[in-house]
Amino acid sequence: MTTPPISRGFRGRGRGADTAARVPPGQHLVSDFPVLSAGPTPPVSLRDWQLGLDDGDSPAGAWTWEQFNALPQTDLTVDIHCVTTWSKLDTTWRGVTIDALLAAAGLAEPPGPFALIHCEGGYTTNVPSEDLVDGKAMIATHFDDEPLDPEHGGPARLLVPHLYFWKSAKWVQRIQFLDSEVPGFWEENGYHIYGDPWREQRYDGD
């Protein structure tokens, strides 16, 4: 590896030693919660809201807003990392884990090794099924004890905090389990197929 050029006169803020171990390479901490989306924030009506779970092309489970909210709720406090280089520590979420969703659908495990997440407005993202289970991911409806704002993905978004945050897709509608990996929206547009912030997998080829 070659030595990077020194940017003359650049000091930077440095990092607090207490949090440095929690900030992946190339990331910096923020205290606010920036919004990033590819298009307009869609209006989502709770009356029409539905979450589906598909095994390939076959429906394996579906929940209305009321049915979904009757499922076991989990609180999660996690650090999140956006590919645009901000990280935010100790964010608190509430929702339904994918484990609970699978159980509610009567499934002992994901019916395929890969998942494609479908959202309002046609947005998709792909996540390996093993990254969704064992408490690693949820469908989140609350942030900081408040219902999720529409611009942050409300009423419900996927939360997969150990991957870059574009994988935590907003306005989620359907989780489709598949036998093979299908790249989602950003993954088709130059971003990494997996997106591990600790390995700095930002872009295709990283």
Added chain:
Amino acid sequence: MTATETPRLAWRTATVRAVIEETPRVRSLVLDVPGWPGHRAGQHVDVRLTSDDGYQAQRSYSIASPPETPDIVLTVERLTDGEVSSYLAGDVRPGDTFELRGPIGGYFVWTAALGGPLFLIGGGSGVVPLMAMLRHRAASASRVPATLLYSSRSEADIIYRAELDRLAGQGDGFRLLHTLTRERPPGWGGLARRIDRAMLSEAGVPPSDNPRIFICGPTPFVETAATQLREIGHAPHLIKTERFGPSGR
């Protein structure tokens, strides 16, 4: 894991060749980037600064230059407390170096071959990737009808003003609409309020024209414009947005 082998986007050394003061808070850096693979209008780069003690900081910036010119131009607004922007839009001078990799992003992109009409809506330094599109349109002699609705705080905050005026004066189908939200000079003939539904309706790009819409600016600006355009009847899939929060850059 990748299905097709894509080489990693390499960090390249950028050398500042010239610095252009655009406004009191905004400057453009003209960069030499040996080995630059080329880009499309609307794409961005990641910039990485390294201090003499090895500390590094990394941020994303839109490319302002069109694909047709050999230089890479970044236009950077100095943010209060901006760790990287206060360096790039403050301390940097010709001859300085930093790292850069890209181009990044395949979505918020326009090429002349995509056609139009184009409806560009920029707030503050959100005009940067839109300027790359307009420069590409001019450099490729495209006659695609294009409208830029550009919101600035005051006249002094308008970035690229002279160049935009010149492009708008060429009579080749590019229309320029300025709006100033805070301070207006005496005799200001342009619009004088925040972007709203009426302004978006009256900008002369009706939904029936199926314009390709690109909106870039601070989050509340983009949220408002995108929501109102959808309510006016523009198809959501034709509305592409790029938001930046106070810490997003």
